[in-house]
Amino acid sequence: MTGLEHRRTRTAVTLTDHDGSPLAHEDVTVRQVRHAFEFGCAAFEVADADAAYQDLWLGLFDTATLPVYWGRYEPERGRTALADLTAAAQWFADRGVRLKGHPLVWHTVKAPWLDPLPLEEAERLLRERVRREVRDLSGLIDTWDAINEVVIMPRFTNEPDGVPNAITRLAARLGRVEMVRLAVDEARSQGTSPRLLINDFDLGPEYERLIEDLLEAGVRIDAIGLQSHMHQGFRGVEQLLEVSDRFARFGLPLHWTETTLVSGDLMPPEIDDLNDFQVSAWPSTPEGEERQADDVAAHYTALVSHPAVESITYWGMGDAGAWLGAPAGLVRADGSPKPAYDALRDLVRGAWWTPATSSRTDAQGRVVVEGFAGTYEASCRGRTVEVGLAVGEGAVEARLPR
Incomplete structure (x- = not known):
């Protein structure tokens, strides 16, 4: 150990x-049922999956990230998916799984009906949206990615319908710090004491400066989210620890929120925006699966060793429906576990798990x-x-x- x-x-x-x-x-028997460290997974599909898939999920993970994207949660103004989301959240809660909602504020997968509105009205509705979700789901979901990818938010331009993005325009008007303040202040206004993260794929100087500015401005965040979609290959232990060291200096817990490692061919290194890589098929391969297993074990071992890290979330257990069609799951599309699943379970529920003991x-x-x-x-x-x-x-x- x-x-x-x-x-x-x-x-x-x-x-x-x-x-x-x-x-x-x-005589007393003591057995561990959950880690203090959060071993999480995006769980958008699990509550509706078959029992075998659910057993695989519950046999490895103890923290679920559920989707609360505004554009999917409220596709028509005033019509929300509260009942469905509550049912999914309750399914996990009944099984002792911790829950996080993702995200309260983001410029992508937002409500499409928001963009044509005057900016003042869009801001009012965004504030109401944050308060409503935090209030309505309190007691089930009390941890949130309060704001997602705010570094790029004021300059985001990739809108296929050509309509100016209301969230981007608001972020440009308010600035990043005040945009984060909007998210966290509205989330805290309901008196439910949520745990709030900022979350970003930008792990460089801009994100560091933003956190510095937030802390100087008195904006209270509870943890720093660090994304790591490694479709182009494993970052490596040295880089993981270097990034963790840089962000640990702020004295806040680190959550590696979106981890993926592919078990097929790697995305070409010249691709800048991962979304630009579009292929008709991206299969998992035997060689890729062995590489993925080694990389997953190295990734988790490095981050669990770092004292500032308190959570790792794998971004989807299965290949079916995976982001960009990548073979990034730990379970194949046919429901069978890959070597990476077994390698991670050997750590989380094996080497890092306390065996049951009987004593007096x-x-x-x-x-x-x-x-x-x-x-x-x-x-x-x-x-x-x-x-x-x-x-x-x-x-x-x-x-x-x-």
Whole structure:
């Protein structure tokens, strides 16, 4: 476990009966049920998938990113997909999966009916949209990509219908800092205490300067999102750690929010915008799958080793419906797992997972749990209680239900 001490816990758990009395000299079984570290995946399709696919997803991931793109969520003004999204979110919540919504503000996949409106009205509706989604989904989705790709937002011009983009025009008028302030202030205005991220594919100086400006202006963000769609090849451990070091200096948790690694031919290196690479077929290959497995293991091992990183999200488990048609999933279109799935599971639910233990409490009802920080279940006298164990040395009480 060398290098991962910052992910581990050593906690004295005092097990008590429902009335608070310590359960001394009792047999107890303790098993881990979730990591404190967030091993996430974009989960747009999972709730409606077949049971085998769902089992693969739940057998690896513990945090789901759900789509709340304005243009899909409210394709017609006043008609939202709240019922469908709530049902999907509840499906995950019932299975102990943490949830994040993506995104509240973005200049792409926005509501098409917004663009022709006067800018003042568009701003008012955007603010209302942020408040509504945070309020309506509170208790299910309380972590959000508050704003997505704001570095490019004021200068974004790739609109196929030729209608000026309302979000881009607003970002140009307000500036990046005030655009982020709009997103986070409206999200916090509902009193639901959401956890809010900014998220970007730009991992260079412009994004760093934006974060500096936000912190100087008193705009409160909770984590920094770093995208990493590696369709042109693995970044490499050295670059991952260098990027993490650069953004760790702001003192905020780092979330690698959009990870992909392809298991077929790599996209040509001369492609600047990944969206420009359009092919009729992009198959997974045996050689590509072996490369993907090695790269996935190296990617996750490097980032889990970095103390500032607290979350990694793979951008879609399956090849079916993958972004740009890329063979970037961990599961083939036929539902069979690739070597990368097995390689990642061997880490997340293997090398980085605490085996279940059976022991006996001492005279004070205590049992010491050593392993990876996260959520555990303690079972005694035929009853079970869930308890969160934080990184480092600690002590907690776990009270059994009646």
